Structures are given as C-alpha cells and as structure tokens.
Amino acid sequence: MRDQGTTIADRTPAIIPPIVCDHPDDVAEVRAEKHYRLAVKFFDGTEGTVDMSALVHSHSAGVFAVLADPARFAEARIELGAATWPCGTDLAPDAMYAALRQHGVWKPE
Numbered sequence: 001m002r003d004q005g006t007t008i009a010d011r012t013p014a015i016i017p018p019i020v021c022d023h024p025d026d027v028a029e030v031r032a033e034k035h036y037r038l039a040v041k042f043f044d045g046t047e048g049t050v051d052m053s054a055l056v057h058s059h060s061a062g063v064f065a066v067l068a069d070p071a072r073f074a075e076a077r078i079e080l081g082a083a084t085w086p087c088g089t090d091l092a093p094d095a096m097y098a099a100l101r102q103h104g105v106w107k108p109e
Contacts (some may be wrong), residue, residue: 025079025097032074048100051107063089
C-alpha cells in the first residue's frame with residue numbers, strides 16, 4: 001500500500017493526446033454581448049447571434065437561471081468546441097450550428 005503523502009504525477013497527457021476541436025460545427029469564437037446575447041463563430045465560418053434573454057429569465061430556466069447575473073453571463077468561453085460557462089452550463093453546438101446556418105439567430109428554449 002502506498003504512503004498517503006506520496007505525490008504521483010498525472011501521466012494522462014502522455015497517454016492520451018489533447019483533444020482538438022476544429023470541426024466545421026465546433027465553436028471557434030464566442031463573445032458575450034449586452035442583453036444576454038452571444039456572438040458565435042464556427043470553424044467553417046458560420047456565425048450569428050444566440051439570444052438567451054428569454055431563456056435565462058424563464059421560470060423553467062433550470063441550469064441557465066444562474067446566467068441571469070450579467071457578470072456570470074459575461075464569463076462565456078469555449079470548451080471542447082462548445083460555448084460554456086465556468087459554472088458548468090453549456091450550449092449544444094450542433095443545435096446552435098444548425099439554427100445559425102439557417103437563420104443567423106438562435107433563441108434556445
């Protein structure tokens with residue numbers, strides 16, 4: 001049995017190569033804007049606006065309710081090809097991509 005005080009280096013990066021998200025429907029850029037909107041661009045050049053204003057203020061917002069705080073909403077970033085927030089909330093990139101390709105705007109419900 002190993003001593004509890006022994007530190008062991010994480011060798012996972014040497015075993016598994018880093019995940020690269022650069023598929024056409026992966027999010028390449030995301031920027032939080034006023035009124036709970038995101039400016040989103042995908043690797044294939046598709047871009048548009050995600051309007052989350054109704055969702056974050058909805059009675060059925062669920063995990064998105066925390067994004068009603070403008071400071072929290074402004075923390076939008078990209079992880080593994082998806083728009084996400086440090087609180088763990090994220091948006092499905094495939095649904096966003098399809099809507100933006102068709103309409104240029106997506107209002108998730």
